Amino acid sequence: MPLMNKVALITGAAQGIGRRTAQVLAGRGFDLVLNDLHRPAETIASLGGKVEVLEALADVSDEAQVLRMVAQVRERFGGLDVLVNNAGISFIKPAEAIESAEWKRVMEVNLFGPFVLSREFGKMMLGAGSGSIVNIASVAGLVGIGDRAAYNASKHGLIGLTRTLAAEWGGRGVRVNAVCPGWVKTEMDEKDLGSGAYTDADIENRVPMGRFATPDDIAQAVAFLADNKQSAFVNGHCLSVDGGWASDGSWDSLRLKKR
Numbered sequence: 001m002p003l004m005n006k007v008a009l010i011t012g013a014a015q016g017i018g019r020r021t022a023q024v025l026a027g028r029g030f031d032l033v034l035n036d037l038h039r040p041a042e043t044i045a046s047l048g049g050k051v052e053v054l055e056a057l058a059d060v061s062d063e064a065q066v067l068r069m070v071a072q073v074r075e076r077f078g079g080l081d082v083l084v085n086n087a088g089i090s091f092i093k094p095a096e097a098i099e100s101a102e103w104k105r106v107m108e109v110n111l112f113g114p115f116v117l118s119r120e121f122g123k124m125m126l127g128a129g130s131g132s133i134v135n136i137a138s139v140a141g142l143v144g145i146g147d148r149a150a151y152n153a154s155k156h157g158l159i160g161l162t163r164t165l166a167a168e169w170g171g172r173g174v175r176v177n178a179v180c181p182g183w184v185k186t187e188m189d190e191k192d193l194g195s196g197a198y199t200d201a202d203i204e205n206r207v208p209m210g211r212f213a214t215p216d217d218i219a220q221a222v223a224f225l226a227d228n229k230q231s232a233f234v235n236g237h238c239l240s241v242d243g244g245w246a247s248d249g250s251w252d253s254l255r256l257k258k259r
């Protein structure tokens, strides 16, 4: 493992995509700040003590808690090289039934949280003249998907934020990109599946590559965008990791005939 003294912060690191991202970045030699609402104990155990880890419990939608986390990071590491805005919540409900408080909560976690973290850690990165921010958006940030008005609007907004920060900060050494996963097998998906919103076959049939993404598929794309050598001139990009979902305008029988 290369020693590089670089530090990456991952929000929502206690499970799913966040946990796998922590493991992959640790494998590339990053020291880690692991944020979540609850202690990311299993994630830390899985890292086997290979890198320095700071636990930073905070709700990303709570500005005061984010500011505390910023102070913790400054005190422990003195700066931050990579910010992965991964924490997010799913929300499935017909648009006409969404209550205002529900809409606001989705926006607070999925869009305000990434903004306030980007603003605060972005200031640190701009001061250092380098940094990489990776926002975990979604295929739901690229196309409309029924019963997901709040979630899809939050992810479309996150892509807009990504492009705008890339435009503002690229000239000062801070790159900002997004990863757009298709459906990923995580606890989030288990919960949504459990609610009867869709079946495994619905997803597998929709994806040209015929399967769900794994957390590792997403984490490898994050690691690419995090690495200043591998993606030095990639800025403002939304990297689809969806097996071809967003590119595929085929009707179902045409797609399935090609398998």
Ligand SMILES: NC(=O)c1ccc[n+]([C@@H]2O[C@H](COP(=O)([O-])OP(=O)(O)OC[C@H]3O[C@@H](n4cnc5c(N)ncnc54)[C@H](O)[C@@H]3O)[C@@H](O)[C@H]2O)c1
Pocket (backbone or CB within 6 Å): 011, 012, 013, 014, 015, 016, 017, 018, 035, 036, 037, 038, 058, 059, 060, 061, 086, 087, 088, 089, 090, 109, 136, 137, 138, 139, 180, 181, 182, 183, 184, 185, 186, 187, 188, 189
């Ligand atoms: N699973 C999918 O199919 C899928 C597809 C596309 C995009 N995504 C996005 O990827 C990201 C991670 O998804 P996942 O499937 O690993 O989800 P998950 O629900 O399995 O894990 C999310 C983690 O974020 C944490 N979290 C939630 N709200 C938080 C908050 N306010 N502050 C701090 N931490 C918080 C949770 O405690 C949890 O540990 C999300 O932004 C999600 O929208 C997921």
